[in-house]
Amino acid sequence: SFQVRARGLSTVEFLSTPYPPAEAAVFAPIGAAALVSEERGIQTWSLPVPDGFQAMRVRARGESEGGAFLMSRELRVVRPIVTAAASSTVR
Secondary structure, three states, X not given: OEEEEEOOOOEEEEEEEOOOOOOOOOOEEEEEOEEXXXXXXXXXXXXXXXXXXXXXXXXXXXXXXXXXXXXXXXXXXXXXXXXXOOOOOOO
16 A cells, blocks of 8 residues: 655545656546554555556645645656566555
């Protein structure tokens, strides 16, 4: 699953750019993450990796109730993420 840890967010959405890469590719939504835990004010948000998912870059965008937002660092993928492969390291 994709995961992000942060404080004070009310929503988190994961976004990705397509694979194979395209010129001027923009981030498109993968889906909304669920809040799975909160410990000492640190939230953990998670989104299962969709079956057959492939992307070049993935990032999370979180928003607080006050309208402030957080943009995570990008995960750059050298090769496509393939969840169906027996040797997949994506969990």
